[in-house]
Amino acid sequence: MASPGPAIAGELLRIDPQELRFPFELKKQISCSMQLSNLSDDFIAFKVKTTSPKKYSVRPNTGVVLPRSTCDVVVTMQAQREAPPDMQCKDKFLVQSVVAPSGVTVKDITGDMFTKESGNKFEEVKLRVTYVAPPQPPSPVPEESEEGSPSRVSESENGDVPAFTRALRERIEPQENSLEPGALISKLTEEKNSAIQQNHKIRQELDVMRQEISKRRGGGFSFVIVIIVALIGIFLGYMMKS
Numbered sequence: 126m127a128s129p130g131p132a133i134a135g136e137l138l139r140i141d142p143q144e145l146r147f148p149f150e151l152k153k154q155i156s157c158s159m160q161l162s163n164l165s166d167d168f169i170a171f172k173v174k175t176t177s178p179k180k181y182s183v184r185p186n187t188g189v190v191l192p193r194s195t196c197d198v199v200v201t202m203q204a205q206r207e208a209p210p211d212m213q214c215k216d217k218f219l220v221q222s223v224v225a226p227s228g229v230t231v232k233d234i235t236g237d238m239f240t241k242e243s244g245n246k247f248e249e250v251k252l253r254v255t256y257v258a259p260p261q262p263p264s265p266v267p268e269e270s271e272e273g274s275p276s277r278v279s280e281s282e283n284g285d286v287p288a289f290t291r292a293l294r295e296r297i298e299p300q301e302n303s304l305e306p307g308a309l310i311s312k313l314t315e316e317k318n319s320a321i322q323q324n325h326k327i328r329q330e331l332d333v334m335r336q337e338i339s340k341r342r343g344g345g346f347s348f349v350i351v352i353i354v355a356l357i358g359i360f361l362g363y364m365m366k367s
Contacts, residue, residue: 137169137222137248138162138190145218147202149256156201159252161220163190170225170234173198177216187234189225209256218252324361331357 139162147155163169169190173183182201190196200218221239224246241247331354338350 135222135248135250137165137167137224137246138171138220138250139164140220140250140252144253144255145200146255146257147214148259149205149208149212150259151208152204152206154201154204156199158197158199161190161196161198161222163192163194163196166192168192168225168227168229169222170229170238171196171220171222172234172236172239173200174219174221175216176218179203180216181218185231188231189229189234212256214254214256216254218254220250220252221248222250223247327357327361 141160141162145157145159147157149155161171171188171190173186175181175183180203182203184199184201185196186198188196188198223238223243225234225238237243238245239247
């Protein structure tokens with residue numbers, strides 16, 4: 126519904142508001158209401174007309190306002206597929222009112238009553254139509270954590286964590302979950318010392334093999350021995366890097 130504006134105080138009826146304001150939205154029916162107030166002791170018959178009858182529906186478009194009473198009229202604009210240029214509307218409404226006989230009803234109202242020739246006190250009031258911007262929804266409030274601070278976005282969602290940092294964290298976190306920091310350092314030290322000892326032992330065994338082969342071959346190395354030594358060297362390099 127549109128917000129009400131200033132009223133028009135006619136001689137027969139007081140019309141509120143003096144212009145029909147529609148919060149325009151495409152492909153949506155929009156309604157606007159106006160109130161007809163009878164401040165006299167007479168029965169006032171009324172009729173509402175528009176320059177665009179196919180565009181608007183008026184309920185009721187004809188009626189009687191009893192003495193010292195009011196009548197609400199609802200104007201509905203049909204859904205529009207296109208917005209007018211610069212949101213300017215040239216449509217208008219006309220409210221006709223006339224003093225009617227006491228006890229008159231809606232069935233008694235005829236078109237001939239709303240003419241000056243009828244001899245009755247007659248009045249016409251024109252209303253313009255204005256399009257306004259629809260009300261904006263309130264901006265969403267960010268959810269807060271239990272401490273009252275805005276909830277944080279996880280690092281995996283924002284994608285700012287480097288790949289190597291995630292890989293390092295995935296490798297360390299499982300160990301940290303199962304061991305205390307002191308126990309973890311101790312275990313890593315033991316593994317390092319064990320690897321050094323194994324490397325030293327393998328070197329000693331390699332020296333012994335070289336001496337035995339030298340004795341059997343007269344100090345020469347065959348091609349197979351060279352390959353074995355190379356493979357052992359590669360294996361030792363891999364163990365040192367690990």
